[in-house]
Amino acid sequence: MSILINKDTKVVTQGITGKTGQFHTRTSRAYANGQNCFVAGVNPKKAGEDFEGIPIFASVKDAKNETGANVSVIYVPPAGAAAAIWEAVEAELDLVICITEGIPVRDMLEIKYRMQSIGSKTLLLGPNCPGLITPDEIKIGIMPGHIHRKGRVGIVSRSGTLTYEAVAQVTELGLGQSSAVGIGGDPINGLKHIDVLKMFNDDPDTDAVIMIGEIGGPDEVNAALWAKDNMKKPLVGFIAGVTAPAGKRMGHAGALISGGADTADAKLEIMEACGIRTTKNPSEMGTLLKSVL
Structure with missing residues (x-):
């Protein structure tokens, strides 16, 4: 599964x-x-x-x-x-x-x-995504296969490179991934964080999830509000762009702070309020996840 x-x-x-x-x-x-x-x-x-x-x-x-x-x-x-x-x-x-x-x-x-x-x-x-992988079964996209290991942690991310970073940390901790999904960084895309969280929530082979977001748009907040009432599994989060200035596009086309609620700090605050443990340090994603298991 x-x-x-x-x-x-x-x-x-x-x-x-x-x-x-x-x-x-x-x-x-x-x-x-x-x-x-x-x-x-x-x-x-x-x-x-x-x-x-x-x-x-x-x-x-x-x-x-x-x-x-x-x-x-x-x-x-x-x-x-x-x-x-x-x-x-x-x-x-x-x-x-x-x-x-x-x-x-x-x-x-x-x-x-x-x-x-x-x-x-x-x-x-997608578009503008790295694809997805179910380790030891199939990879579709541009991610490096060798860093993945079969396990029970789900990863969903807007950023390709941060997907790989989370995967490598989880692999190093010996936990491995059930699936890793890059949803892409464009403002108009297909599957959102909330859609993938629902799938992981229903997947008997996923025990916990790392959700990686970035500045711009309401997607992470929508997912956090859904998770507060519905997520049955441990969920930790990271939002890229804590130091990004308002109005300046950072990397992805969708990573543009346009209002108060789509800054990294605002998203992190809402996620914490919804019971999701977060970190501002991308090198701590794996250890944060391990701490809630």
């Missing part, structure tokens, strides 16, 4: 023939059960060809029909990435993971609206 993906997941790579798509499909395929999980690629101009034995199809729908693919990962450049997401949604896949950074906000607004208007059951992770 895991959340979102496992060793039986079948993945189609959109953008498999580009340099980035090739590199990360290769590394993901080499991890754990990846050889059996990565079953298709998509490029309308190269249908009928293959990438190192992975067949390439003209469309996501064709790939799904031929291989049973139920998850897509997208390495398409920003200008075409929203169209790639929509193609996967129209094919009615279970999950679409968009790694692409720099997609115009207007494109994502349109995608979210269209998904809602058709009542799409497809889940979207």
Whole structure:
């Protein structure tokens, strides 16, 4: 059992023939059960060809029909990435993971609206995210596989590098991860902290969770308020950007303090008030989690 993906997941790579798509499909395929999980690629101009034995199809729908693919990962450049997401949604896949950074906000607004208007059951992770991993089973995305270890700690994060930092600390403490999920740092994205917390809360193989956020937007506060009344498992938190000045975008497109409640200090305060133990030091995420187990 895991959340979102496992060793039986079948993945189609959109953008498999580009340099980035090739590199990360290769590394993901080499991890754990990846050889059996990565079953298709998509490029309308190269249908009928293959990438190192992975067949390439003209469309996501064709790939799904031929291989049973139920998850897509997208390495398409920003200008075409929203169209790639929509193609996967129209094919009615279970999950679409968009790694692409720099997609115009207007494109994502349109995608979210269209998904809602058709009542799409497809889940979207990202864009501008590192992907997700269920250790020793499957990784989909750009995270380094070797730092992960199978265990019972769930990790959800807006920041890619801080995901890896939390993973490495938890691995070093001998705890390991059930799944680690990078939700991405764009202002308009798919799955939020609250969505992933609900999944971890319901997952019998997850005993505790680290939630990593950053300045900008209401997502961490919404998740904390939900967790206060619903979370049955220990939850600790870290918010990046304690020293960030208001009005200045820091790193991610979504990391912009626009009001009083989306500073790091304000979020940490609300999280603590909701019973979530927090730290302002990213090097303490693992030990903080261990202290509440």
